[in-house]
Amino acid sequence: MDYIQVQGSGPLHGTVSIQGSKNSSLALLAASCLADATVTLEGIPDIYDFRVIRQIGKDIGLQIDRMPTGEMLLDPRYIHSAVIDPGKASAYRASYYFVGALLAKFGKVTVGFPGGDDFVSRPIDQHIKALRLLGAEVTFFNDYYIVEAKQLRGADIYFDMITSGATINAMLAAVRAEGRTRLYNAAMDPEVVDTANFLNQLGAKIVGAGTDHIRIDGVPFLGGGTYTVIPDRLIAGAFLMAAGMKGGSITVNNVIPEHMGSCLAKLREIGMDLEITDQSITAHSTGKLRATRIRTGMYPGFATDLQQPFTALLLQAQGKSIVTERVYPKRFNHIQQLKRLGADVEVRKESAFIRGGTPLKGNWVHATDVRAGTCLLLAGLIAEGVTRITGIEHIERGYENAIQLFRSLGANVSLQSLHVEAENMSQFQ
Ligand SMILES: CC(=O)N[C@H]1[C@@H](OP(=O)(O)OP(=O)(O)OC[C@H]2O[C@@H](n3ccc(=O)[nH]c3=O)[C@H](O)[C@@H]2O)O[C@H](CO)[C@@H](O)[C@@H]1O
Ligand SMILES: C=C(OP(=O)(O)O)C(=O)O
Numbered sequence: 001m002d003y004i005q006v007q008g009s010g011p012l013h014g015t016v017s018i019q020g021s022k023n024s025s026l027a028l029l030a031a032s033c034l035a036d037a038t039v040t041l042e043g044i045p046d047i048y049d050f051r052v053i054r055q056i057g058k059d060i061g062l063q064i065d066r067m068p069t070g071e072m073l074l075d076p077r078y079i080h081s082a083v084i085d086p087g088k089a090s091a092y093r094a095s096y097y098f099v100g101a102l103l104a105k106f107g108k109v110t111v112g113f114p115g116g117d118d119f120v121s122r123p124i125d126q127h128i129k130a131l132r133l134l135g136a137e138v139t140f141f142n143d144y145y146i147v148e149a150k151q152l153r154g155a156d157i158y159f160d161m162i163t164s165g166a167t168i169n170a171m172l173a174a175v176r177a178e179g180r181t182r183l184y185n186a187a188m189d190p191e192v193v194d195t196a197n198f199l200n201q202l203g204a205k206i207v208g209a210g211t212d213h214i215r216i217d218g219v220p221f222l223g224g225g226t227y228t229v230i231p232d233r234l235i236a237g238a239f240l241m242a243a244g245m246k247g248g249s250i251t252v253n254n255v256i257p258e259h260m261g262s263c264l265a266k267l268r269e270i271g272m273d274l275e276i277t278d279q280s281i282t283a284h285s286t287g288k289l290r291a292t293r294i295r296t297g298m299y300p301g302f303a304t305d306l307q308q309p310f311t312a313l314l315l316q317a318q319g320k321s322i323v324t325e326r327v328y329p330k331r332f333n334h335i336q337q338l339k340r341l342g343a344d345v346e347v348r349k350e351s352a353f354i355r356g357g358t359p360l361k362g363n364w365v366h367a368t369d370v371r372a373g374t375c376l377l378l379a380g381l382i383a384e385g386v387t388r389i390t391g392i393e394h395i396e397r398g399y400e401n402a403i404q405l406f407r408s409l410g411a412n413v414s415l416q417s418l419h420v421e422a423e424n425m426s427q428f429q
Contacts, residue, residue: 004414004416006362006389006413007387007413008362009411012406013248014251020230021191029044030097030100032076033101034172038073038074042229057074060102063075063076082109089111091115094114103173108149111144127165152176152178168192168195171216175219188212234371237309241312242381244316248284248285248409266292269292289314289318290317293321293324304325308375309375312376312378315356317357319357329349341363360383362386
Protein backbone atom coordinates (compact mmCIF):
# COMPACT_ATOMS: atom_id res chain seq x y z
CA MET A 1 0.00 0.00 0.00
CA ASP A 2 1.28 3.43 -0.94
CA TYR A 3 0.88 6.44 1.29
CA ILE A 4 1.98 10.06 1.34
CA GLN A 5 4.41 11.06 4.04
CA VAL A 6 4.40 14.68 5.16
CA GLN A 7 6.82 16.18 7.61
CA GLY A 8 6.54 19.57 9.21
CA SER A 9 7.87 22.07 6.69
CA GLY A 10 8.97 25.68 6.82
CA PRO A 11 7.16 28.41 4.88
CA LEU A 12 6.41 27.38 1.29
CA HIS A 13 7.75 29.47 -1.57
CA GLY A 14 7.53 29.11 -5.33
CA THR A 15 5.37 28.92 -8.40
CA VAL A 16 2.97 26.27 -9.58
CA SER A 17 1.36 26.00 -13.01
CA ILE A 18 -2.24 24.89 -12.56
CA GLN A 19 -3.52 21.86 -14.50
CA GLY A 20 -6.72 21.81 -16.50
CA SER A 21 -9.95 21.54 -14.53
CA LYS A 22 -10.89 17.98 -13.57
CA ASN A 23 -14.62 18.72 -13.52
CA SER A 24 -14.57 20.50 -16.86
CA SER A 25 -12.38 17.86 -18.49
CA LEU A 26 -14.77 15.08 -17.50
CA ALA A 27 -17.65 16.95 -19.13
CA LEU A 28 -15.73 17.83 -22.30
CA LEU A 29 -14.43 14.30 -22.83
CA ALA A 30 -17.97 12.88 -22.72
CA ALA A 31 -19.33 15.84 -24.72
CA SER A 32 -16.94 14.93 -27.54
CA CYS A 33 -19.21 11.95 -28.29
CA LEU A 34 -21.75 14.44 -29.66
CA ALA A 35 -19.41 15.52 -32.45
CA ASP A 36 -19.47 14.13 -35.99
CA ALA A 37 -15.78 14.82 -36.61
CA THR A 38 -12.54 14.65 -34.64
CA VAL A 39 -12.00 16.85 -31.63
CA THR A 40 -8.75 18.00 -30.04
CA LEU A 41 -8.79 18.88 -26.34
CA GLU A 42 -5.89 20.75 -24.78
CA GLY A 43 -5.08 20.76 -21.07
CA ILE A 44 -6.82 17.51 -20.04
CA PRO A 45 -5.01 16.38 -16.86
CA ASP A 46 -3.68 12.85 -16.55
CA ILE A 47 -5.76 11.90 -13.53
CA TYR A 48 -7.39 8.65 -12.44
CA ASP A 49 -10.88 9.61 -13.72
CA PHE A 50 -9.45 10.30 -17.16
CA ARG A 51 -7.92 6.83 -17.24
CA VAL A 52 -11.36 5.32 -16.55
CA ILE A 53 -12.84 7.36 -19.40
CA ARG A 54 -10.14 6.00 -21.64
CA GLN A 55 -11.27 2.46 -20.81
CA ILE A 56 -14.90 3.39 -21.43
CA GLY A 57 -13.78 4.92 -24.73
CA LYS A 58 -12.19 1.57 -25.70
CA ASP A 59 -15.39 -0.31 -24.83
CA ILE A 60 -17.71 1.91 -26.87
CA GLY A 61 -15.43 2.76 -29.79
CA LEU A 62 -14.57 6.35 -28.85
CA GLN A 63 -10.97 6.68 -29.96
CA ILE A 64 -8.87 8.69 -27.47
CA ASP A 65 -5.17 9.34 -28.08
CA ARG A 66 -2.78 11.58 -26.21
CA MET A 67 -0.37 13.33 -28.57
CA PRO A 68 3.31 13.62 -27.61
CA THR A 69 2.65 17.35 -27.08
CA GLY A 70 -0.03 16.59 -24.48
CA GLU A 71 -3.29 17.34 -26.24
CA MET A 72 -6.00 14.69 -26.60
CA LEU A 73 -7.30 13.62 -29.97
CA LEU A 74 -10.82 12.19 -29.82
CA ASP A 75 -12.56 10.49 -32.72
CA PRO A 76 -16.25 9.85 -32.02
CA ARG A 77 -17.09 8.70 -35.56
CA TYR A 78 -16.72 5.00 -34.82
CA ILE A 79 -18.64 4.76 -31.56
CA HIS A 80 -20.55 1.49 -31.90
CA SER A 81 -22.09 1.05 -28.47
CA ALA A 82 -23.87 3.09 -25.84
CA VAL A 83 -23.48 0.52 -23.08
CA ILE A 84 -21.27 1.86 -20.29
CA ASP A 85 -19.97 -0.91 -18.06
CA PRO A 86 -21.49 -0.48 -14.54
CA GLY A 87 -18.13 -1.05 -12.80
CA LYS A 88 -16.44 1.65 -14.86
CA ALA A 89 -19.38 4.04 -14.49
CA SER A 90 -19.25 3.74 -10.73
CA ALA A 91 -15.47 4.21 -10.61
CA TYR A 92 -15.98 7.98 -10.86
CA ARG A 93 -18.72 10.57 -10.64
CA ALA A 94 -19.12 12.18 -14.03
CA SER A 95 -19.95 8.97 -15.93
CA TYR A 96 -23.54 10.27 -16.05
CA TYR A 97 -22.44 12.69 -18.80
CA PHE A 98 -22.26 9.75 -21.22
CA VAL A 99 -26.07 9.58 -21.02
CA GLY A 100 -26.61 13.14 -22.22
CA ALA A 101 -23.82 12.81 -24.77
CA LEU A 102 -24.88 9.48 -26.36
CA LEU A 103 -28.67 9.56 -26.14
CA ALA A 104 -29.45 11.60 -29.26
CA LYS A 105 -27.17 9.51 -31.49
CA PHE A 106 -28.08 6.06 -30.14
CA GLY A 107 -31.61 6.40 -28.77
CA LYS A 108 -30.71 4.10 -25.87
CA VAL A 109 -27.96 4.35 -23.27
CA THR A 110 -27.19 1.77 -20.59
CA VAL A 111 -25.03 3.00 -17.73
CA GLY A 112 -24.06 2.12 -14.15
CA PHE A 113 -24.76 4.45 -11.24
CA PRO A 114 -22.22 7.21 -10.69
CA GLY A 115 -19.46 6.80 -8.12
CA GLY A 116 -17.11 9.55 -7.01
CA ASP A 117 -16.61 10.96 -3.56
CA ASP A 118 -19.01 9.62 -0.96
CA PHE A 119 -20.82 12.39 0.92
CA VAL A 120 -23.63 10.12 2.12
CA SER A 121 -26.17 11.44 -0.39
CA ARG A 122 -25.54 12.43 -4.02
CA PRO A 123 -28.88 12.00 -5.80
CA ILE A 124 -29.32 12.17 -9.59
CA ASP A 125 -33.05 12.90 -9.56
CA GLN A 126 -32.58 16.21 -11.41
CA HIS A 127 -30.65 14.47 -14.22
CA ILE A 128 -33.50 11.99 -14.55
CA LYS A 129 -36.15 14.70 -14.40
CA ALA A 130 -34.44 16.66 -17.19
CA LEU A 131 -34.01 13.58 -19.40
CA ARG A 132 -37.68 12.64 -18.93
CA LEU A 133 -38.80 16.17 -19.82
CA LEU A 134 -36.75 15.92 -22.99
CA GLY A 135 -38.76 12.82 -23.88
CA ALA A 136 -36.66 9.97 -22.49
CA GLU A 137 -37.87 6.92 -20.61
CA VAL A 138 -35.70 5.77 -17.73
CA THR A 139 -35.74 2.27 -16.23
CA PHE A 140 -33.75 1.37 -13.14
CA PHE A 141 -32.13 -1.96 -12.41
CA ASN A 142 -29.95 -3.06 -9.50
CA ASP A 143 -26.62 -1.68 -10.62
CA TYR A 144 -27.45 0.14 -13.82
CA TYR A 145 -30.20 2.09 -15.56
CA ILE A 146 -31.37 2.40 -19.15
CA VAL A 147 -32.36 5.68 -20.77
CA GLU A 148 -34.29 5.49 -24.05
CA ALA A 149 -35.61 8.12 -26.42
CA LYS A 150 -36.60 7.63 -30.04
CA GLN A 151 -36.50 11.40 -30.54
CA LEU A 152 -35.40 13.95 -27.95
CA ARG A 153 -37.55 17.08 -28.02
CA GLY A 154 -36.72 20.48 -26.54
CA ALA A 155 -38.46 21.33 -23.26
CA ASP A 156 -38.65 23.87 -20.47
CA ILE A 157 -36.77 22.46 -17.48
CA TYR A 158 -36.77 24.00 -14.03
CA PHE A 159 -34.18 22.54 -11.63
CA ASP A 160 -35.47 22.19 -8.08
CA MET A 161 -32.01 23.00 -6.76
CA ILE A 162 -28.89 24.36 -8.40
CA THR A 163 -26.85 21.45 -9.73
CA SER A 164 -23.86 21.72 -12.02
CA GLY A 165 -23.99 18.04 -13.01
CA ALA A 166 -27.64 18.05 -14.06
CA THR A 167 -27.28 21.42 -15.81
CA ILE A 168 -24.42 20.06 -17.94
CA ASN A 169 -26.16 16.75 -18.60
CA ALA A 170 -29.39 18.45 -19.69
CA MET A 171 -27.37 20.74 -21.95
CA LEU A 172 -25.66 17.72 -23.54
CA ALA A 173 -28.96 15.97 -24.17
CA ALA A 174 -30.62 19.11 -25.54
CA VAL A 175 -27.86 20.01 -28.01
CA ARG A 176 -29.12 17.53 -30.61
CA ALA A 177 -32.78 17.47 -29.51
CA GLU A 178 -35.45 18.74 -31.85
CA GLY A 179 -36.42 22.32 -31.01
CA ARG A 180 -35.71 24.70 -28.14
CA THR A 181 -34.81 23.82 -24.55
CA ARG A 182 -34.79 26.32 -21.70
CA LEU A 183 -33.01 25.52 -18.45
CA TYR A 184 -34.20 27.54 -15.45
CA ASN A 185 -32.37 27.78 -12.13
CA ALA A 186 -29.29 26.53 -13.99
CA ALA A 187 -25.87 26.28 -12.32
CA MET A 188 -23.57 29.17 -13.24
CA ASP A 189 -20.26 27.39 -12.63
CA PRO A 190 -17.29 28.06 -14.92
CA GLU A 191 -17.40 24.35 -15.84
CA VAL A 192 -20.94 24.81 -17.21
CA VAL A 193 -19.76 27.78 -19.25
CA ASP A 194 -16.71 25.84 -20.45
CA THR A 195 -18.88 22.95 -21.66
CA ALA A 196 -21.24 25.37 -23.44
CA ASN A 197 -18.31 27.20 -25.08
CA PHE A 198 -16.86 23.91 -26.27
CA LEU A 199 -20.19 22.71 -27.70
CA ASN A 200 -20.80 26.07 -29.38
CA GLN A 201 -17.40 25.81 -31.01
CA LEU A 202 -18.53 22.48 -32.49
CA GLY A 203 -21.69 24.15 -33.83
CA ALA A 204 -24.18 23.94 -30.97
CA LYS A 205 -26.54 26.84 -30.27
CA ILE A 206 -26.36 27.53 -26.55
CA VAL A 207 -27.01 30.99 -25.12
CA GLY A 208 -26.90 32.17 -21.52
CA ALA A 209 -24.43 29.74 -19.92
CA GLY A 210 -23.03 31.50 -16.87
CA THR A 211 -26.47 32.83 -15.94
CA ASP A 212 -29.32 30.91 -14.32
CA HIS A 213 -31.26 30.66 -17.59
CA ILE A 214 -29.75 28.74 -20.52
CA ARG A 215 -31.37 28.47 -23.93
CA ILE A 216 -30.43 25.66 -26.30
CA ASP A 217 -31.65 25.31 -29.87
CA GLY A 218 -31.13 21.77 -31.07
CA VAL A 219 -28.96 21.14 -34.14
CA PRO A 220 -28.80 17.96 -36.28
CA PHE A 221 -25.03 17.92 -36.68
CA LEU A 222 -21.89 18.96 -34.76
CA GLY A 223 -18.51 19.40 -36.38
CA GLY A 224 -15.07 18.97 -34.82
CA GLY A 225 -12.57 21.46 -33.48
CA THR A 226 -9.83 22.27 -31.00
CA TYR A 227 -10.56 23.53 -27.51
CA THR A 228 -8.59 24.24 -24.33
CA VAL A 229 -10.10 23.30 -20.98
CA ILE A 230 -10.20 25.98 -18.26
CA PRO A 231 -7.69 25.83 -15.40
CA ASP A 232 -8.67 24.03 -12.20
CA ARG A 233 -9.91 26.77 -9.85
CA LEU A 234 -10.16 24.27 -6.99
CA ILE A 235 -6.54 23.15 -7.18
CA ALA A 236 -5.43 26.76 -7.58
CA GLY A 237 -7.39 27.69 -4.44
CA ALA A 238 -5.81 24.86 -2.45
CA PHE A 239 -2.27 25.98 -3.40
CA LEU A 240 -3.02 29.56 -2.37
CA MET A 241 -4.22 28.20 0.96
CA ALA A 242 -0.96 26.27 1.32
CA ALA A 243 0.86 29.61 1.43
CA GLY A 244 -1.06 30.48 4.59
CA MET A 245 -0.27 27.31 6.50
CA LYS A 246 3.17 28.37 7.70
CA GLY A 247 3.60 31.72 6.10
CA GLY A 248 5.24 31.95 2.72
CA SER A 249 4.54 33.05 -0.78
CA ILE A 250 3.04 30.94 -3.58
CA THR A 251 2.22 31.98 -7.14
CA VAL A 252 -0.31 30.02 -9.16
CA ASN A 253 0.07 30.49 -12.91
CA ASN A 254 -2.41 29.56 -15.64
CA VAL A 255 -5.48 30.57 -13.64
CA ILE A 256 -8.56 32.65 -14.35
CA PRO A 257 -8.81 34.83 -11.23
CA GLU A 258 -12.42 35.77 -12.08
CA HIS A 259 -13.40 32.14 -11.37
CA MET A 260 -12.10 32.40 -7.83
CA GLY A 261 -13.84 35.46 -6.41
CA SER A 262 -15.29 34.00 -3.20
CA CYS A 263 -12.12 32.09 -2.39
CA LEU A 264 -9.88 35.13 -2.89
CA ALA A 265 -12.19 37.34 -0.80
CA LYS A 266 -12.05 34.90 2.11
CA LEU A 267 -8.26 34.56 1.91
CA ARG A 268 -7.97 38.34 2.18
CA GLU A 269 -10.49 38.41 4.99
CA ILE A 270 -8.38 36.09 7.14
CA GLY A 271 -5.25 38.17 6.60
CA MET A 272 -3.50 36.91 3.47
CA ASP A 273 -2.13 39.35 0.89
CA LEU A 274 -2.89 38.65 -2.78
CA GLU A 275 -1.38 40.03 -5.96
CA ILE A 276 -3.56 39.32 -8.95
CA THR A 277 -2.72 39.62 -12.64
CA ASP A 278 -4.75 38.44 -15.65
CA GLN A 279 -3.45 34.86 -15.42
CA SER A 280 -1.72 34.49 -12.08
CA ILE A 281 -2.28 35.00 -8.38
CA THR A 282 0.39 35.28 -5.70
CA ALA A 283 -0.55 34.70 -2.07
CA HIS A 284 1.69 36.03 0.69
CA SER A 285 1.20 35.22 4.32
CA THR A 286 3.08 35.89 7.53
CA GLY A 287 1.36 32.84 9.00
CA LYS A 288 -0.79 35.05 11.23
CA LEU A 289 -4.43 34.47 10.28
CA ARG A 290 -7.78 35.66 11.61
CA ALA A 291 -10.67 33.31 12.36
CA THR A 292 -13.76 33.56 10.17
CA ARG A 293 -17.03 31.91 9.16
CA ILE A 294 -17.71 30.36 5.78
CA ARG A 295 -20.83 28.86 4.31
CA THR A 296 -20.44 26.82 1.14
CA GLY A 297 -22.79 27.35 -1.77
CA MET A 298 -23.08 26.78 -5.46
CA TYR A 299 -21.09 29.13 -7.72
CA PRO A 300 -20.39 31.99 -7.20
CA GLY A 301 -20.66 30.97 -3.53
CA PHE A 302 -17.74 29.46 -1.65
CA ALA A 303 -17.09 26.09 -3.35
CA THR A 304 -17.78 22.96 -1.32
CA ASP A 305 -14.61 21.50 -2.90
CA LEU A 306 -12.55 24.21 -1.16
CA GLN A 307 -14.19 23.66 2.21
CA GLN A 308 -11.72 20.97 3.34
CA PRO A 309 -8.43 22.75 2.51
CA PHE A 310 -9.90 25.95 3.98
CA THR A 311 -10.71 24.05 7.18
CA ALA A 312 -7.04 23.01 7.38
CA LEU A 313 -6.05 26.65 6.94
CA LEU A 314 -8.42 27.77 9.71
CA LEU A 315 -6.62 25.45 12.12
CA GLN A 316 -3.90 28.12 11.94
CA ALA A 317 -6.22 31.07 12.53
CA GLN A 318 -6.33 32.31 16.11
CA GLY A 319 -9.82 32.11 17.60
CA LYS A 320 -12.99 30.27 16.71
CA SER A 321 -14.02 29.69 13.11
CA ILE A 322 -17.21 28.13 11.84
CA VAL A 323 -17.48 26.25 8.53
CA THR A 324 -21.02 25.53 7.37
CA GLU A 325 -21.53 23.04 4.54
CA ARG A 326 -24.71 23.80 2.58
CA VAL A 327 -24.05 21.81 -0.60
CA TYR A 328 -23.29 18.45 1.02
CA PRO A 329 -24.29 18.86 4.69
CA LYS A 330 -22.47 15.66 5.70
CA ARG A 331 -19.21 16.39 3.86
CA PHE A 332 -17.09 16.26 7.03
CA ASN A 333 -15.21 12.96 6.77
CA HIS A 334 -11.94 14.87 6.98
CA ILE A 335 -12.72 16.21 10.46
CA GLN A 336 -12.35 12.82 12.14
CA GLN A 337 -8.94 12.53 10.51
CA LEU A 338 -7.90 16.05 11.55
CA LYS A 339 -8.79 15.09 15.11
CA ARG A 340 -6.31 12.22 14.87
CA LEU A 341 -3.68 14.93 14.41
CA GLY A 342 -4.95 16.71 17.53
CA ALA A 343 -7.12 19.38 15.88
CA ASP A 344 -9.75 20.99 18.06
CA VAL A 345 -12.81 20.70 15.79
CA GLU A 346 -16.38 19.65 16.53
CA VAL A 347 -19.08 18.93 13.98
CA ARG A 348 -22.65 19.80 14.89
CA LYS A 349 -25.35 19.38 12.25
CA GLU A 350 -23.97 20.94 9.05
CA SER A 351 -21.23 23.03 10.72
CA ALA A 352 -17.70 22.44 11.93
CA PHE A 353 -16.56 24.55 14.90
CA ILE A 354 -12.82 25.07 14.81
CA ARG A 355 -10.61 26.38 17.59
CA GLY A 356 -7.50 27.54 15.76
CA GLY A 357 -3.96 27.57 17.05
CA THR A 358 -3.99 24.14 18.71
CA PRO A 359 -0.67 22.36 17.99
CA LEU A 360 -0.97 19.28 15.76
CA LYS A 361 1.03 16.07 16.01
CA GLY A 362 1.74 13.70 13.11
CA ASN A 363 -0.22 10.43 12.87
CA TRP A 364 -1.65 7.97 10.34
CA VAL A 365 -4.68 9.47 8.64
CA HIS A 366 -6.90 8.37 5.77
CA ALA A 367 -7.98 10.46 2.79
CA THR A 368 -11.62 9.49 2.25
CA ASP A 369 -12.00 11.68 -0.85
CA VAL A 370 -9.98 13.97 -3.07
CA ARG A 371 -10.37 17.22 -1.11
CA ALA A 372 -10.05 15.44 2.25
CA GLY A 373 -6.64 14.38 0.89
CA THR A 374 -5.68 17.99 0.17
CA CYS A 375 -6.85 19.01 3.63
CA LEU A 376 -4.70 16.35 5.30
CA LEU A 377 -1.69 17.26 3.18
CA LEU A 378 -1.98 20.88 4.33
CA ALA A 379 -2.52 19.87 7.94
CA GLY A 380 0.54 17.61 7.75
CA LEU A 381 2.66 20.65 6.89
CA ILE A 382 1.98 22.19 10.31
CA ALA A 383 1.95 19.00 12.40
CA GLU A 384 4.95 18.16 14.53
CA GLY A 385 6.63 14.95 13.36
CA VAL A 386 5.45 12.68 10.57
CA THR A 387 1.96 12.48 9.06
CA ARG A 388 1.18 9.50 6.87
CA ILE A 389 -1.82 9.73 4.54
CA THR A 390 -3.42 6.59 3.10
CA GLY A 391 -6.16 6.55 0.45
CA ILE A 392 -3.97 8.31 -2.08
CA GLU A 393 -6.06 6.86 -4.93
CA HIS A 394 -8.62 9.51 -3.98
CA ILE A 395 -6.02 12.26 -4.31
CA GLU A 396 -5.09 10.84 -7.72
CA ARG A 397 -8.70 11.40 -8.85
CA GLY A 398 -8.04 15.11 -8.80
CA TYR A 399 -4.33 15.83 -8.95
CA GLU A 400 -1.93 15.10 -11.77
CA ASN A 401 1.21 15.34 -9.62
CA ALA A 402 0.44 16.65 -6.13
CA ILE A 403 3.61 15.35 -4.50
CA GLN A 404 6.05 16.87 -7.02
CA LEU A 405 4.25 20.20 -6.91
CA PHE A 406 4.30 20.42 -3.11
CA ARG A 407 7.96 19.37 -3.10
CA SER A 408 8.79 22.09 -5.63
CA LEU A 409 7.42 24.60 -3.10
CA GLY A 410 9.74 23.28 -0.40
CA ALA A 411 7.30 20.96 1.36
CA ASN A 412 8.73 17.82 2.90
CA VAL A 413 6.35 15.41 1.16
CA SER A 414 7.07 12.01 -0.37
CA LEU A 415 5.41 8.87 -1.67
CA GLN A 416 6.15 5.78 0.43
CA SER A 417 5.22 2.11 0.30
CA LEU A 418 4.03 0.40 3.43
CA HIS A 419 6.08 -2.81 2.99
CA VAL A 420 9.30 -0.73 3.12
CA GLU A 421 8.21 0.89 6.34
CA ALA A 422 6.48 -2.08 8.02
CA GLU A 423 9.14 -2.54 10.68
CA ASN A 424 8.73 1.09 11.75
CA MET A 425 4.94 0.90 12.01
CA SER A 426 4.68 0.07 15.71
CA GLN A 427 5.56 3.60 16.83
CA PHE A 428 2.53 4.96 14.96
CA GLN A 429 -0.09 2.51 16.26
C1 LIG B 1 -17.54 15.78 -11.53
C2 LIG B 1 -18.00 17.07 -10.93
O1 LIG B 1 -18.17 18.04 -11.63
N1 LIG B 1 -18.14 17.08 -9.63
C3 LIG B 1 -18.53 18.32 -8.96
C4 LIG B 1 -20.02 18.48 -9.10
O2 LIG B 1 -20.63 17.31 -8.59
P1 LIG B 1 -22.14 17.03 -8.96
O3 LIG B 1 -22.40 17.50 -10.35
O4 LIG B 1 -22.40 15.62 -8.63
O5 LIG B 1 -22.86 18.00 -7.94
P2 LIG B 1 -24.11 18.92 -8.21
O6 LIG B 1 -23.69 20.27 -8.61
O7 LIG B 1 -25.04 18.19 -9.09
O8 LIG B 1 -24.74 18.99 -6.74
C5 LIG B 1 -25.17 20.21 -6.17
C6 LIG B 1 -26.25 19.93 -5.16
O9 LIG B 1 -27.40 19.46 -5.82
C7 LIG B 1 -27.85 18.25 -5.26
N2 LIG B 1 -28.40 17.43 -6.35
C8 LIG B 1 -27.67 17.27 -7.50
C9 LIG B 1 -28.17 16.55 -8.56
C10 LIG B 1 -29.44 15.96 -8.42
O10 LIG B 1 -29.95 15.30 -9.35
N3 LIG B 1 -30.12 16.12 -7.27
C11 LIG B 1 -29.64 16.83 -6.22
O11 LIG B 1 -30.29 16.95 -5.18
C12 LIG B 1 -26.61 17.64 -4.63
O12 LIG B 1 -26.95 16.73 -3.60
C13 LIG B 1 -25.91 18.87 -4.12
O13 LIG B 1 -26.45 19.29 -2.89
O14 LIG B 1 -20.44 19.63 -8.36
C14 LIG B 1 -20.19 19.52 -6.95
C15 LIG B 1 -20.77 20.75 -6.29
O15 LIG B 1 -20.13 21.90 -6.73
C16 LIG B 1 -18.69 19.38 -6.71
O16 LIG B 1 -18.49 19.11 -5.33
C17 LIG B 1 -18.10 18.25 -7.50
O17 LIG B 1 -16.70 18.32 -7.48
C1 LIG C 1 -16.50 15.90 -5.19
C2 LIG C 1 -15.52 15.90 -6.07
O1 LIG C 1 -15.43 15.12 -7.17
P1 LIG C 1 -16.50 14.11 -7.79
O2 LIG C 1 -17.75 14.88 -8.01
O3 LIG C 1 -15.83 13.71 -9.05
O4 LIG C 1 -16.67 13.00 -6.81
C3 LIG C 1 -14.41 16.85 -5.98
O5 LIG C 1 -13.72 17.02 -6.99
O6 LIG C 1 -14.19 17.42 -4.89
